[in-house]
Amino acid sequence: MASNTGADERDQNKPVTGYPSQAGQVATGYPRASPLVDSAYFYSPPPPSPYFAAVVSPAPFYPPLRRSNSSFLLLLRLLSAMLFVFLLIGTIFFISWSVVRPRLPEFRVSSAFASPLNATSSDLSATLDLSIVVANPNTKFCILYDRIEASVFYRDGFLVSQSKLAPFHQAKLNQTLVSARMAIVGANVGNNVVKEILEDERNGTVSFGVRVLAVVRFRSGGWLTRKRLMRVYCYDVEIGHSASAGDGSGSLLTPSKECEVDL
Numbered sequence: 001m002a003s004n005t006g007a008d009e010r011d012q013n014k015p016v017t018g019y020p021s022q023a024g025q026v027a028t029g030y031p032r033a034s035p036l037v038d039s040a041y042f043y044s045p046p047p048p049s050p051y052f053a054a055v056v057s058p059a060p061f062y063p064p065l066r067r068s069n070s071s072f073l074l075l076l077r078l079l080s081a082m083l084f085v086f087l088l089i090g091t092i093f094f095i096s097w098s099v100v101r102p103r104l105p106e107f108r109v110s111s112a113f114a115s116p117l118n119a120t121s122s123d124l125s126a127t128l129d130l131s132i133v134v135a136n137p138n139t140k141f142c143i144l145y146d147r148i149e150a151s152v153f154y155r156d157g158f159l160v161s162q163s164k165l166a167p168f169h170q171a172k173l174n175q176t177l178v179s180a181r182m183a184i185v186g187a188n189v190g191n192n193v194v195k196e197i198l199e200d201e202r203n204g205t206v207s208f209g210v211r212v213l214a215v216v217r218f219r220s221g222g223w224l225t226r227k228r229l230m231r232v233y234c235y236d237v238e239i240g241h242s243a244s245a246g247d248g249s250g251s252l253l254t255p256s257k258e259c260e261v262d263l
Contacts, residue, residue, distance in 0.1 A: 113249065144170075158189065240252075
């Protein structure tokens with residue numbers, strides 16, 4: 001036992017000749033150092049350099065300054081005020097329009113007179129005089145008719161004649177008589193149309209359709225609406241041809257013919 005202890009001491013006192021050194025061996029002439037607990041260094045770490053500590057010392061931290069929200073709040077309030085004014089104006093306009101909304105005028109053909117029909121194989125000549133009564137039922141609105149055009153059709157919408165009428169102004173609760181002369185002079189309507197019209201004339205009744213297009217505006221005091229296109233359709237305006245007339249002329253069979261108005 002004593003011999004083993006002496007051998008261990010001799011091994012520990014041997015000079016270090018290899019690298020890395022074995023555990024427990026130290027260089028000759030240096031004392032043995034015990035390892036530090038909880039340290040990455042086998043020997044005691046050197047003290048920190050004063051220069052290094054001065055260089056890496058943290059700079060003072062200043063929190064970032066908050067940007068003022070006054071401009072954003074001012075813009076938000078301005079937009080809110082504009083939106084409120086817009087909604088207020090729209091509400092007032094909607095209520096006003098609902099209360100005093102203008103009514104459409106009323107159209108009816110009060111009389112119609114057709115001259116004798118002159119027809120060849122495909123051409124037609126005649127004159128159709130129409131009297132149209134236009135009534136304004138509004139108590140608060142006048143009606144301005146800027147442009148008016150009347151057209152006459154036969155059966156399936158075949159255009160026979162058209163004419164422009166004079167513009168006029170219609171007061172409140174007023175009735176206006178509009179006269180339109182539709183001249184058909186050598187109109188090339190086709191052989192089939194001529195045959196059908198002559199056949200209807202021999203049977204005693206020729207039925208036409210009348211259409212009126214008008215650009216209108218409604219006015220109440222200083223308030224004037226924008227221009228709008230009004231469409232008036234008078235279907236089945238029947239012209240009766242009696243053999244007793246002798247000259248082949250015809251007139252409206254019914255006292256009047258109501259028309260449909262669309263705006």
